[in-house]
Amino acid sequence: PATAPCEVCGAATTTRCSSCAKVGIDLFFCSPEHQKLVWRGHKVVCGSGGSAGEISIPKLTDEEMAILQAQSAIPIMSDRGVTPGIKRDLEDLSGRPFEYLLQHLQGPTGSTAELPQKPMYVAMVRAAHYATSIASVKKLSTPPLPCFTLAMQQMQVYMHLANADALPAVLSAEPWHDLLCHKLMILASLDTYHETNFSKWRAIEPLAIDTHARYLRWIAREMVPADDPLTQALVNVPLAQFTTFPNFPHARPDMVQQCCVG
Numbered sequence: 001p002a003t004a005p006c007e008v009c010g011a012a013t014t015t016r017c018s019s020c021a022k023v024g025i026d027l028f029f030c031s032p033e034h035q036k037l038v039w040r041g042h043k044v045v046c047g048s049g050g051s052a053g054e055i056s057i058p059k060l061t062d063e064e065m066a067i068l069q070a071q072s073a074i075p076i077m078s079d080r081g082v083t084p085g086i087k088r089d090l091e092d093l094s095g096r097p098f099e100y101l102l103q104h105l106q107g108p109t110g111s112t113a114e115l116p117q118k119p120m121y122v123a124m125v126r127a128a129h130y131a132t133s134i135a136s137v138k139k140l141s142t143p144p145l146p147c148f149t150l151a152m153q154q155m156q157v158y159m160h161l162a163n164a165d166a167l168p169a170v171l172s173a174e175p176w177h178d179l180l181c182h183k184l185m186i187l188a189s190l191d192t193y194h195e196t197n198f199s200k201w202r203a204i205e206p207l208a209i210d211t212h213a214r215y216l217r218w219i220a221r222e223m224v225p226a227d228d229p230l231t232q233a234l235v236n237v238p239l240a241q242f243t244t245f246p247n248f249p250h251a252r253p254d255m256v257q258q259c260c261v262g
Contacts, residue, residue, distance in 0.1 A: 006030035007186050008037055008207055010214055019047035025182055037204070040196065041146030041189030042182075049178030054110025057150070057181065058143040060122055065106060067136070068125050072098065076131050086128040090121060093162070116170045119177075120158050126151035138195075145195055149188035154181065156239050157219065166233035176223045183215055212239060 001014040006028055013030040020027050027042075029035040035042070049055030060068075072087035083089050087098045094101060094117065101121065104114040109122045130137050130148040137148050157180065161167040168174050190208040194201035219237050224230045 002026070004028040005214060006034055007183065008034035008190070008211065010210055017042075017046065020050075020182065023047060023050035023052040025050045025179055027182055027186070037193065037207075038186045038189035040144060041150065041185045041192070044144065044147065045182055045185050049182065054108065054172065055178045055181050057109045057119065057122065058147055059107060059109050060105055060125060061140070061142055063140060064125065064129065065102070067129055068105075069102065071129070071132055074132050076128050086125060089128070090124060093117075093124070094121060110172055112170060112172060119172045120154070123151040123154040123158065127155045145192045146185060146188040149191050150181070150185050153184040153187060153239060157184075157237055160237045161230070161233055164233040166230055168230075180219070180223060183218070187211055187215060215239065 003012050003014050004026065005011065006013050009030060011030045013028050015029055015031075017025075017027045017029060017035065044058065045056050068086065071085075073085040075085055076083045076089070090096075090101050091098055094115070096115075101115070105118070105121060105125065109119055112118050115121060126148050130152055138145065158167065158171065171177055187208070190204060190211055193204045193208075197204070216237065216239050219239070220235050223234060
């Protein structure tokens with residue numbers, strides 16, 4: 001059987017998530033305990049994507065849509081500096097008026113007929129909400145918190161490709177996209193582990209840091225074939241560590257430098 005690093009600790013293992021393996025998504029876990037560590041987020045997408053069709057990233061809820069409209073002009077601090085707000089960001093990225101986007105953003109995230117890049121726009125909305133108000137995100141009954149951290153990580157990859165003029169016309173149609181989202185959800189689960197297991201965060205943080213480093217290497221070296229035109233654009237993707245733990249910085253930009261070396 002194939003051997004690969006455990007998604008959580010990096011130890012070599014042959015054990016995969018059986019539900020994901022059935023749809024052609026290979027995620028390796030060395031033990032049930034390590035799979036349980038990330039289950040809070042992984043269960044949202046487990047067994048979806050790949051040959052099963054669209055990955056089951058939750059659609060925007062009515063509450064999220066209401067927040068989007070209420071906060072559409074609030075400036076957002078990001079790794080690109082301060083932007084005018086999610087309304088302008090969405091319009092600039094999509095080339096569509098905000099009213100059109102509001103009309104088609106609801107419904108299944110993978111429904112791309114009217115918005116070919118809908119998964120990216122959904123991630124953009126959640127990332128903006130997370131960036132402007134972590135407290136209000138925590139009050140939402142759905143989706144779970146890892147979905148918002150997932151969105152932050154997704155947007156770092158997507159915008160890196162966009163800035164390199166290498167963004168595919170339909171992201172969700174790319175053969176690597178579902179596996180990327182599965183892995184980023186594992187990362188998001190580790191980054192938000194303290195929310196339900198506060199006392200164990202000190203032991204989990206090294207695993208989160210190591211997973212960031214391994215996933216950055218995977219994105220740069222393995223996510224697409226060596227002869228794929230995206231290869232050059234995927235070097236040095238700024239995948240920072242995000243955490244809402246009060247004694248740690250909200251974003252760890254130093255992770256970018258640390259993880260891209262070697």
